[in-house]
Amino acid sequence: MSSRETMLGRIRAALADVPAEERPEDVPVPRDYRRSHAGADVVGRFAERVADYQATVRLVAEPELAAALGAALTERGARQVVVPEGFRAEWLPAGPFTVLSDDPQLTTGQLDATDAVLSTAALGIAETGTLVLDGGPGQGRRALTLLPDYHLCVLRADQVVGDLPEALERLDPRRPLTFISGPSATSDIELDRVEGVHGPRTLDVVVVTEPGRSKEE
Amino acid sequence: MSDGLVWLGTPAFPQAARKALTDTQLRRNLRKATGTIRDKRLRVSAELDDWEQLRDSAAALKLRTLRHLDRYLEQLEASVTAAGGTVHWAADAAEANRIVVELVKATGGPDGGTREVVKVKSMATQEIGLNEALAAEGIAAYETDLAELIVQLADDRPSHILVPAIHRNRAEIREIFRTRMADVPAELTDEPRALAEAARLHLREKFLRAKVAISGANFAVAETGTVLVVESEGNGRMCLTLPETLITVMGVEKVVPSFADLEVFLQLLPRSATGERMNPYTSAWTGVHEGDGPSTFHLVLLDNGRTATLADQVGRQALGCIRCSACLNVCPVYERVGGHAYGSVYPGPIGAILTPQLAGVGRGSEDGADSLPFASTLCGACYDACPVKINIPEVLVHLRAKVVDAKRGRTVPTMESLVMRAATQVLAAPGRLSMAQKAGALGGRLVGRGGRIGPLPGPFHAWSDTRDLPVPPAESFRAWWQRTHPEETGR
Numbered sequence: 001m002s003s004r005e006t007m008l009g010r011i012r013a014a015l016a017d018v019p020a021e022e023r024p025e026d027v028p029v030p031r032d033y034r035r036s037h038a039g040a041d042v043v044g045r046f047a048e049r050v051a052d053y054q055a056t057v058r059l060v061a062e063p064e065l066a067a068a069l070g071a072a073l074t075e076r077g078a079r080q081v082v083v084p085e086g087f088r089a090e091w092l093p094a095g096p097f098t099v100l101s102d103d104p105q106l107t108t109g110q111l112d113a114t115d116a117v118l119s120t121a122a123l124g125i126a127e128t129g130t131l132v133l134d135g136g137p138g139q140g141r142r143a144l145t146l147l148p149d150y151h152l153c154v155l156r157a158d159q160v161v162g163d164l165p166e167a168l169e170r171l172d173p174r175r176p177l178t179f180i181s182g183p184s185a186t187s188d189i190e191l192d193r194v195e196g197v198h199g200p201r202t203l204d205v206v207v208v209t210e211p212g213r214s215k216e217e
Numbered sequence: 218m219s220d221g222l223v224w225l226g227t228p229a230f231p232q233a234a235r236k237a238l239t240d241t242q243l244r245r246n247l248r249k250a251t252g253t254i255r256d257k258r259l260r261v262s263a264e265l266d267d268w269e270q271l272r273d274s275a276a277a278l279k280l281r282t283l284r285h286l287d288r289y290l291e292q293l294e295a296s297v298t299a300a301g302g303t304v305h306w307a308a309d310a311a312e313a314n315r316i317v318v319e320l321v322k323a324t325g326g327p328d329g330g331t332r333e334v335v336k337v338k339s340m341a342t343q344e345i346g347l348n349e350a351l352a353a354e355g356i357a358a359y360e361t362d363l364a365e366l367i368v369q370l371a372d373d374r375p376s377h378i379l380v381p382a383i384h385r386n387r388a389e390i391r392e393i394f395r396t397r398m399a400d401v402p403a404e405l406t407d408e409p410r411a412l413a414e415a416a417r418l419h420l421r422e423k424f425l426r427a428k429v430a431i432s433g434a435n436f437a438v439a440e441t442g443t444v445l446v447v448e449s450e451g452n453g454r455m456c457l458t459l460p461e462t463l464i465t466v467m468g469v470e471k472v473v474p475s476f477a478d479l480e481v482f483l484q485l486l487p488r489s490a491t492g493e494r495m496n497p498y499t500s501a502w503t504g505v506h507e508g509d510g511p512s513t514f515h516l517v518l519l520d521n522g523r524t525a526t527l528a529d530q531v532g533r534q535a536l537g538c539i540r541c542s543a544c545l546n547v548c549p550v551y552e553r554v555g556g557h558a559y560g561s562v563y564p565g566p567i568g569a570i571l572t573p574q575l576a577g578v579g580r581g582s583e584d585g586a587d588s589l590p591f592a593s594t595l596c597g598a599c600y601d602a603c604p605v606k607i608n609i610p611e612v613l614v615h616l617r618a619k620v621v622d623a624k625r626g627r628t629v630p631t632m633e634s635l636v637m638r639a640a641t642q643v644l645a646a647p648g649r650l651s652m653a654q655k656a657g658a659l660g661g662r663l664v665g666r667g668g669r670i671g672p673l674p675g676p677f678h679a680w681s682d683t684r685d686l687p688v689p690p691a692e693s694f695r696a697w698w699q700r701t702h703p704e705e706t707g708r
Contacts, residue, residue, distance in 0.1 A: 004306040007469070007520045011287045014528035018284045024474065027281035033270040033481070049494065105508075108425050108459060128495035141509035142458045142500075146451065165480040173441040173476045174300070176506045179483075179499035184451035187491045188364035188380050189387055189409040191250040197363065197413045198420065199451025199498060 036162030038126040043207060046160045049129030053182020054195050055203040059157075062208050069093035069118060069152065072204050076150050078116035082106065084144055086137025087120060091154065102140055111143060116150040117200075122177075124160040124207075125167045129182065131155070131205065132167060134175040142176055151180075151200040156208045221310065221346035222521075223576050224374065227560035229588035231683075234554040243555050246386045251546045257492025258543060258602075264494075265484070274481045276606040279537035282474060283527065289439040289472045290518060296442030300504020302514040307466075310521050314350035317431065317464055320515055321356055324429050324462050331356070331428045335420075337446060337456045338362035339433025340378060340540055341466045341519055343562045344575075347431070358431070359423050361452035363416050370397040376556030376564060379490050379542040384555050387412065413450075420452065430456035430511070434467035435539070436482060437516070440475045443503045444516065447486060449496050457500050463511040468519050470536040482539060485604035489541035522575035531615040535570045537605045544599035544609060550592060559592065560585045566599035570612040578616055579623020587623070590616035632676055647695075654693040661689040 001009075038045045047057040060068045070093030073081055082100040083092065092099065100106065100114060120138030121131045131153055133139045138154075145151055161167050171177060184199030195201065227233060237243060262268050282289055294304045307313035324331050334351065336342065336358050348358040348369075360369045367382040368375050371393045375381030382390065391407040394415055402415055432453070436445045444465055446453045457463060473479065487496040505514050527533045545551045545565030556564035561572040569589040576586040590613045599609040624631055630638075643653045664670055665688035673681040692700075 002306070003308040003312060003520075006308050007306050007518070007524060008287050008290070010520065010524035011290070011469075011527060014524050014533075015284060015286070017530055022284065024281050024285045024288065027277065027284055029277040029281060030270065030273050033267040033274060033484075034265075037265055037267075052494075053497070112421075112425060125495075130495050135506070135509055142454065143510075146454050146458060164483055165477075168477055168480045173438065173443040173501065174503050176503075176509050177499075177501040178454065179495065179501075181493070181495040181497050183497070184449070185497045186363050186409075186413055186450045187254075187493075188362070188367070188382060188450075189390060189412060190246070191254045191380060191383065191491075192409060193491070193493070194409040194413055196410065196417075197450035197452070198361075198417055198424070198455055 034163070035165045036127065038162035042126040042160050042162050043157050043209075045162075046124050046126040046129060047207065049126065050182070050205050051129075053129055053185075053203075055129075055182045055205060057205045057207065059207050059209050062210075065091050065154070065206070065208055066093050068206060069154065070095040072152055072206070073097055073116060073118070076116065076152075076202060076204070078150060080114045081116045081118050082111065082114050082140075082144055082148060083118050084138055084140025086139075087118065088138065093118070102144055105141075108143065108147070111147040114148045116152060117145050117148040118152045118154070119145050121153050121155045121159065123167055123170060124155050124205075125162075125164060126160055127163040130167075131180045132171060133178045133180065134171060136175070142178055145178070145180075146199055149200055150202045150204075151183075152204050152206070153180075154206045154208060157210055160207070221349075222344045222561060222563070222572060223586050224560045227557075227585060229585040230558060230560070230592045231588060233558035233560060233585075234550075234592070237554040237558045240555075242386075243384055244553060246384055247552050247555055249386075250380070250383050251552050254492055254546045258489060258546070261488045261492055261494055265488075271481055271485055272604055272606050275485055275539075275604060276537065278473065278478050278481060279534075279605050282472060283470065283533055283536055286469065286472070286527065289474060290469055292439040293437055293442060293472050294518075296438075296440065297444075297504060297514075297516050298442075300442045302442065302504040302516055305515060305517045306520075307517055308520050310345035313345050313466060313517055313519050313521065314347055316517055317347060317466065318350060318354050318356070320462070320464055321351070321429055322354070324513075333357040333359065333423075333427070334429045334431050335359050335361050335423055335427040335456050335460065336365075337430065337432035337448065337453045338365050338381075339431070339466060340562060341433045341468050342431060343375065345466070345519065345521060347466070359420070361420050361424070361450075361456060362448075363413065363450060363452075366416055366420070367393055370394070374557055375562060377542060377545060378540050378563065378565070378567070379545075384557070424452075424455040424459055427456070427460045429462045429464065430460040431464045431466065432456060434465050434471050434516075435486070436479060437467060437472050438474075438476050438479070439472050441503055443476060443501050445479070445499060445501045447483075447496050447499045449491070449498065451498060454498055454500055457502065458510045461511055462513040462515075464515045464517065466517045466519055468521075469523050470538075486539055486541055489543040489602070489604040522577065525577065526571075526574040529574065529615075532570065532574050532612050534607050535567065535574060535612055537607055538567050538571065539605055541604055543602040543604065547598040547602045548593075549596060549598070550594060559589060561589070566593060566609045566613075567607070569593055570607075570609055570616060573616055573620075578619045587620045590620060632679070651693070651695060654689070654696070658689045658691055658693070661686075662691070
């Protein structure tokens with residue numbers, strides 16, 4: 001008998017007390033928790049919560065976006081910046097840095113030698129201050145937002161949702177997903193959080209406010 | 218030195234605890250660390266006014282999963298396979314190790330295979346002693362989580378589920394790095410930031426050249442085949458993204474029914490574990506993704522005592538554990554003795570119910586696992602803290618009974634069973650009880666000092682050495698009642 005059959009047989013024997021006609025949905029699962037804890041001002045909550053992780057958040061109107069991205073990269077001293085496929089051309093910043101493409105794919109060594117990555121995100125989660133990347137346009141493969149030490153991430157205000165339940169219902173599990181909450185960190189020394197281990201040690205987030213709508217909305 | 222579920226050669230809990238209690242440095246380190254994390258956890262869980270509803274939902278989801286585990290595992294196998302992964306079934310530790318070793322060897326092609334792997338922190342691979350099994354085949358396994366790295370460099374054992382090096386303070390960690398890390402930076406201070414930087418430099422090259430990574434899994438979704446790793450440092454992302462081959466070893470109980478169910482667990486786990494609203498990184502992948510990450514993905518489903526645990530209708534709830542460690546951080550026993558005293562990769566309250574069940578209750582207490590259900594005051598703090606509402610005190614009491622039952626058949630009775638037999642005789646007859654109470658009152662006053670009975674000589678010392686008793690009163694309640702209410706003492 002294969003181990004597969006052995007294990008499934010052991011499980012069925014162990015569950016002899018479960019009636020044969022019981023279906024999984026017969027075991028009630030209460031769902032009376034909130035869909036969101038974030039309140040109405042999700043962008044405000046998002047900015048506040050991202051900042052809690054020692055990451056910076058800027059709200060920028062679309063016409064000023066390219067300049068703001070260029071300023072952020074310059075301020076952080078980036079010399080090479082990798083920008084994934086699908087990043088909108090009109091958002092591309094100019095400045096004293098070289099913009100690298102990942103087509104053809106950069107080697108791991110080349111990526112490791114790259115200072116910064118400028119990406120978009122699939123969505124933001126306000127309550128937890130989380131960015132979610134799913135490899136969509138402007139996000140690239142997962143290594144791109146991992147090896148460079150500085151991650152500059154742009155998302156539109158309407159991509160920010162209140163909380164995890166709202167985020168998961170918008171995400172496609174068939175895509176590779178990365179949930180990012182602040183720069184890399186560890187709590188392994190005396191259970192105190194310090195930022196900066198293997199992942200990017202600096203994370204800046206720029207939220208593009210929609211044209212014609214005020215920042216407070 | 219992380220040699221499996223139960224560490225051979227370690228003493229039973231009472232002996233190990235007595236030794237640990239004399240280590241004042243250990244007690245200081247633990248008090249500081251658990252105190253920090255307790256406050257943070259309370260703060261972030263109090264932000265959610267539906268925390269209790271989330272716990273109820275999580276407990277129900279785990280119950281649903283466990284009651285239909287066969288079905289969910291078959292579904293998981295089908296969805297992972299459809300997404301380009303390969304699923305393996307391992308009935309015990311030896312089989313899991315054999316599968317992983319063969320997979321690693323197979324990656325090298327004709328020139329002999331990969332001689333090193335990078336590892337994401339994983340309880341399952343510690344439980345099966347995978348690093349030792351790989352080393353026996355000449356394959357080096359590099360732990361990449363900071364705390365695991367500290368433990369591995371120091372040739373130490375883990376003492377906490379989430380933070381295996383919790384028993385070490387920053388000065389000790391600096392010393393371990395200075396003496397054991399070949400490429401340690403000169404002038405290393407004990408600032409946590411500097412220590413984290415040293416680990417970054419030490420592991421960077423290993424991440425970049427690794428061909429094979431081995432991970433555990435926090436969750437695996439039956440419906441979609443999505444596997445998740447929850448982490449902080451980015452070492453997980455490195456291992457899950459850069460190598461060509463990824464091998465994930467997960468206990469069968471980690472499966473969850475649907476992708477949407479993660480909305481419950483991902484709210485509970487980080488807040489309960491590190492006291493953060495969200496951990497820095499969570500990676501979710503489904504099979505293999507063209508042009509992004511490993512081109513080969515293997516998922517090893519591990520039994521190793523889990524199906525035996527499932528057969529116990531009271532004890533099976535222990536399989537709902539999501540390894541957050543909240544129960545360790547609130548436990549007054551754990552805080553004082555530390556994790557090593559439990560003699561297992563699973564210490565603390567959850568370890569006290571998980572380890573004996575995975576090892577087999579009453580299989581002989583030589584390995585000390587049978588002493589673990591007694592390593593508790595039953596105060597219940599662990600039950601209150603558990604995000605999936607595992608009733609740890611209930612399982613502890615249940616397992617105590619099983620351990621006692623297992624000893625019942627012995628030809629040479631234990632001291633405990635002799636005492637209990639005598640107590641049965643005494644308590645069964647009012648006359649005998651009254652005589653025993655008079656004898657106890659007299660004897661108590663003879664051996665007591667200052668109203669307390671301290672350590673006793675002879676066969677009683679094992680019990681009395683760790684407990685002080687008040688001297689029994691000169692007159693029992695029953696005797697007093699008979700004296701003062703003669704007319705009501707008809708029988």
